[in-house]
Amino acid sequence: MLKRIFSFLKQIPLALRYGVLLAVALIIVKTLEYQLFSYRLNMELYTGLIAAFFMLIGLAFSLGWFSMQSKRQKRDADSNTPKEALTAKEIKLLQGLENGLTNQQLADTHCLSVNTIKTHLKSLYRKLDVSNRSEAVAKAKKWALI
Known part of the structure; x- marks a missing residue:
């Protein structure tokens, strides 16, 4: 199931993927800020969630989910x-x-x-x-x- 999702995501243009990713990140951050300022979350939890989000972004890049490099390498190898x-x-x-x-x-x-x-x-x-x-x-x- 995940492979299907990732193969579909790789077909979407790179700029659009980054745009959607940044939009989702902005929505998450603004939601967390709202909850933080309305005293539903403490500051440590907010900071931890932001850190986890960026860790997942780094993991995605390291696995090549957002990279066109792997497609080029595969094409060159073939x-x-x-x-x-x-x-x-x-x-x-x-x-x-x-x-x-x-x-x-x-x-x-x-x-x-x-x-x-x-x-x-x-x-x-x-x-x-x-x-x-x-x-x-x-x-x-x-x-x-x-």
């Missing part, structure tokens, strides 16, 4: 292409990585310095959204780049 097009040099470096060549061997093969190879590899890792050689080779094979 993608079958790199974020940016790979250059011919990066494809050749991927083939070298597939063959298990070291940075020095790649540099010797392509007549480049080791630092230039490292720079190309960093760019390649960024485009493929990976952090090391084995992930780069695996993703390149998955996407049929090599």
